Amino acid sequence: MLRLVLLDRDGVINNDRPDSVKSPDELVLLPGAAAAIARLNEADVRVAVVTNQSVVGRNIISMQMLDRIHSELRTRLAREGARLDAILVCTDPPDRPSPRRKPEPGMLLEALRLFRAGAEDTPMIGDDLRDLQAAKAAGCRRVLVRTGKGTKVQAAGVPADLLPVAVRADLAAAVDSYLKGELQ
Known part of the structure; x- marks a missing residue:
């Protein structure tokens, strides 16, 4: 069966700017x-x-x-031998969300269908509560990284209804755990 990992972008792959990434020049990849x-x-x-x-x-x-x-983003990843198989985006403003906008599971379900992957075998790695909420709604495993908003989310306490949630320092640590089979 095909294996899939879902990633949030800001705070997981690149720096999460308080004013958003508005141009390629503002895109800063996180170490590792x-x-x-x-x-x-x-x-x-x-x-x-x-x-x-x-x-x-x-x-x-x-x-x-x-x-x-x-x-x-794809160019900078390629320089280090990395590629993304898909980038799914929801551009809805927060006051007019569709079922695709996290914390709703629409984008995650779309990715699962696109790759014909099983939700129960697919981790969603994010730094925000809404990533975990979307993952739970889609039936995916939940991984919180401490980069981006993750440290604050962890400090505030992950709601019991979202558990279990694996917590890792960053994307590199989460990927290492996944590849070792430790994110069950």
């Missing part, structure tokens, strides 16, 4: 993120990003600019 994705690629694991990008829905940047940011 590209190498972690490359390890998944080498292990024949599909990697899909599922990311809320209300910066488009709020008319702060255009969809074309978001495409440029993602093109730059």
